[in-house]
Amino acid sequence: MSIVKIVEVGPRDGLQNESKIIPTDLKTNFINNLYKAGLENIEVTSFVSPKAVPQMSDADKVCSNIDLSKFNASVLIPNLKGIKLSKRHDFNEICVFTTTSEAFANKNTKCSLPESYQRIKEIFSHIENNQKVRGYLSTVFGCPYEGDISIDKVLYGVEKLFAMGCYEVALGDTTGIGSPDKVLKILEKIKEHFEISKIAMHFHDTHGMGLLNVHSSYEQGVRVFDSSAGGLGGCPYAKGASGNLATEDLCHYLNERNIKTSIDLKKLVQASKEIFEFLGKSSMSKVNQYIVRSHEL
Amino acid sequence: MSIVKIVEVGPRDGLQNESKIIPTDLKTNFINNLYKAGLENIEVTSFVSPKAVPQMSDADKVCSNIDLSKFNASVLIPNLKGIKLSKRHDFNEICVFTTTSEAFANKNTKCSLPESYQRIKEIFSHIENNQKVRGYLSTVFGCPYEGDISIDKVLYGVEKLFAMGCYEVALGDTTGIGSPDKVLKILEKIKEHFEISKIAMHFHDTHGMGLLNVHSSYEQGVRVFDSSAGGLGGCPYAKGASGNLATEDLCHYLNERNIKTSIDLKKLVQASKEIFEFLGKSSMSKVNQYIVRSHEL
Numbered sequence: 001m002s003i004v005k006i007v008e009v010g011p012r013d014g015l016q017n018e019s020k021i022i023p024t025d026l027k028t029n030f031i032n033n034l035y036k037a038g039l040e041n042i043e044v045t046s047f048v049s050p051k052a053v054p055q056m057s058d059a060d061k062v063c064s065n066i067d068l069s070k071f072n073a074s075v076l077i078p079n080l081k082g083i084k085l086s087k088r089h090d091f092n093e094i095c096v097f098t099t100t101s102e103a104f105a106n107k108n109t110k111c112s113l114p115e116s117y118q119r120i121k122e123i124f125s126h127i128e129n130n131q132k133v134r135g136y137l138s139t140v141f142g143c144p145y146e147g148d149i150s151i152d153k154v155l156y157g158v159e160k161l162f163a164m165g166c167y168e169v170a171l172g173d174t175t176g177i178g179s180p181d182k183v184l185k186i187l188e189k190i191k192e193h194f195e196i197s198k199i200a201m202h203f204h205d206t207h208g209m210g211l212l213n214v215h216s217s218y219e220q221g222v223r224v225f226d227s228s229a230g231g232l233g234g235c236p237y238a239k240g241a242s243g244n245l246a247t248e249d250l251c252h253y254l255n256e257r258n259i260k261t262s263i264d265l266k267k268l269v270q271a272s273k274e275i276f277e278f279l280g281k282s283s284m285s286k287v288n289q290y291i292v293r294s295h296e297l
Numbered sequence: 298m299s300i301v302k303i304v305e306v307g308p309r310d311g312l313q314n315e316s317k318i319i320p321t322d323l324k325t326n327f328i329n330n331l332y333k334a335g336l337e338n339i340e341v342t343s344f345v346s347p348k349a350v351p352q353m354s355d356a357d358k359v360c361s362n363i364d365l366s367k368f369n370a371s372v373l374i375p376n377l378k379g380i381k382l383s384k385r386h387d388f389n390e391i392c393v394f395t396t397t398s399e400a401f402a403n404k405n406t407k408c409s410l411p412e413s414y415q416r417i418k419e420i421f422s423h424i425e426n427n428q429k430v431r432g433y434l435s436t437v438f439g440c441p442y443e444g445d446i447s448i449d450k451v452l453y454g455v456e457k458l459f460a461m462g463c464y465e466v467a468l469g470d471t472t473g474i475g476s477p478d479k480v481l482k483i484l485e486k487i488k489e490h491f492e493i494s495k496i497a498m499h500f501h502d503t504h505g506m507g508l509l510n511v512h513s514s515y516e517q518g519v520r521v522f523d524s525s526a527g528g529l530g531g532c533p534y535a536k537g538a539s540g541n542l543a544t545e546d547l548c549h550y551l552n553e554r555n556i557k558t559s560i561d562l563k564k565l566v567q568a569s570k571e572i573f574e575f576l577g578k579s580s581m582s583k584v585n586q587y588i589v590r591s592h593e594l
Contacts, residue, residue, distance in 0.1 A: 179550075179553035179554065180512060180554070181553070181554060182553075205583060206583060206587055207546075207549050207553075207583055207584050207587060208505075208508060208543075208546045208549070208582065208583035208584055209508065209549075209550065209553070211505060211506065211508070211509050212508050212509050212512055212550070215477060215509055215512070246505075249504075249505045252504050252505070252506075253476075253506065253509070256476035256478070256479075256504075256506070257476065257477070257478055284581070284583070284586075285505065286502060286503065286504055286505035286581065287504050287505055289581075290503055290504060
């Protein structure tokens with residue numbers, strides 16, 4: 001078992017930020033190959049409104065075409081309708097989300113913050129006994145609409161998610177504005193109130209600070225990190241868009257620190273290859289590119 | 298005055314690793330625009346054999362076309378012939394180089410390590426009274442031919458360069474294999490023997506660890522960093538090639554830490570734009586790309 005838990009969010013957070021609709025079979029190949037590359041925790045899709053996120057409209061098909069029992073498969077659920085739709089499939093883990101910011105809740109989920117927690121409560125009422133629930137708290141380092149976010153709002157969100165029954169809370173740097181000093185400031189406070197082993201960090205690499213933020217989080221005791229194969233997500237041509245921290249970069253960092261992972265980096269690079277080719281772009285991960293060059297993949 | 302000194306090596310270390318020969322006027326525009334973006338220390342070219350590095354064959358023209366008195370202009374000099382050629386121009390600073398590795402010296406400079414130091418000695422005999430000399434020690438984190446490099450070889454190199462008269466020694470992570478733990482291990486030893494204020498770090502971003510290594514070095518007291526505008530250097534299509542740490546990424550990191558620099562990031566991005574267009578590729582710097590998207594440059 002790895003000391004560090006990596007949660008692969010490429011098939012969901014990565015792909016949902018790609019505007020070009022990817023065929024279902026490419027998505028299922030991607031997920032299967034991620035599993036074969038050694039990823040043990042994969043968020044496979046989201047049962048979200050197809051109008052809100054067209055890329056996830058084949059969620060049901062994706063889940064039918066993969067063997068969810070082979071790995072710790074999780075799915076993002078936004079509301080009551082979503083949890084009901086997910087019932088056709090056997091998920092170990094359900095992911096719910098909210099934010100620190102009233103403005104972000106309004107813009108991104110078309111509801112107020114209290115309504116956002118109400119939705120999570122409704123989802124919880126349909127959770128099976130054998131299912132774990134993971135909570136995402138987004139915009140912890142700041143909100144694109146509200147700006148700075150007070151530490152109290154972060155602590156309130158984490159507290160609520162744990163109180164409702166989440167076993168783990170992922171702190172999301174939604175717009176990639178985190179920095180080592182901000183990480184330190186937030187995690188010092190988090191550690192005063194919560195067990196650090198139950199906290200995950202979810203970084204976007206907008207300004208190339210993802211790995212540095214992982215490092216600072218690791219130094220504070222965090223051992224769970226979200227990342228996306230190849231740094232999928234966002235689009236180099238879309239204003240302000242940004243991808244998740246690349247799983248390759250995260251793994252290379254861990255390898256360099258002699259922190260064991262179960263991941264075969266070459267297979268990981270190959271797992272996202274078909275997707276990048278379909279999207280007509282290259283991975284922005286330096287490690288991905290290095291492996292492509294070195295092995296002529 | 299900035300707390301951190303940034304040495305812009307794009308026009309030399311960046312460009313010399315680009316195989317497509319760039320017209321002289323693009324190089325001089327690049328250097329002038331780097332200066333206008335606020336860079337105070339720029340290594341403008343190298344008086345090296347045109348056979349060895351065809352990209353630097355216009356060194357004399359480049360130096361004639363820019364006003365070297367406007368900023369701290371430095372030049373890389375490999376040997377006696379190089380220092381003689383440089384005399385036509387008025388440089389504040391001369392850069393010399395050697396390595397920790399006998400194999401690297403043989404392969405890259407076609408001489409033994411003792412001969413490498415002999416060349417530096419010859420260069421020093423032609424240094425003007427008003428000129429400072431900066432020493433590069435490459436492969437401090439390991440050699441592509443010899444593998445691991447003992448800390449004693451690093452200390453020996455730094456000692457020799459200071460003893461010969463260098464005012465500053467830049468430790469080069471030539472192949473981008475540095476990591477926070479390696480940085481810590483080397484700098485702890487360096488600090489036992491030398492003033493940390495005289496040590497610069499020169500990282501390549503092969504595996505996306507450049508900024509993380511800067512952070513670890515900064516924590517150890519280093520305040521001088523080399524970087525290249527846009528992360529120029531290396532080629533995404535050449536096996537194992539890699540660029541320097543991007544100056545944009547370095548500046549963004551420093552800004553995020555409230556460490557003052559004199560650099561205008563938007564102007565910095567514009568400075569390398571023409572070069573990247575000529576090379577037919579995009580900067581691999583996330584900060585560069587973010588600024589291009591945000592300002593539609």
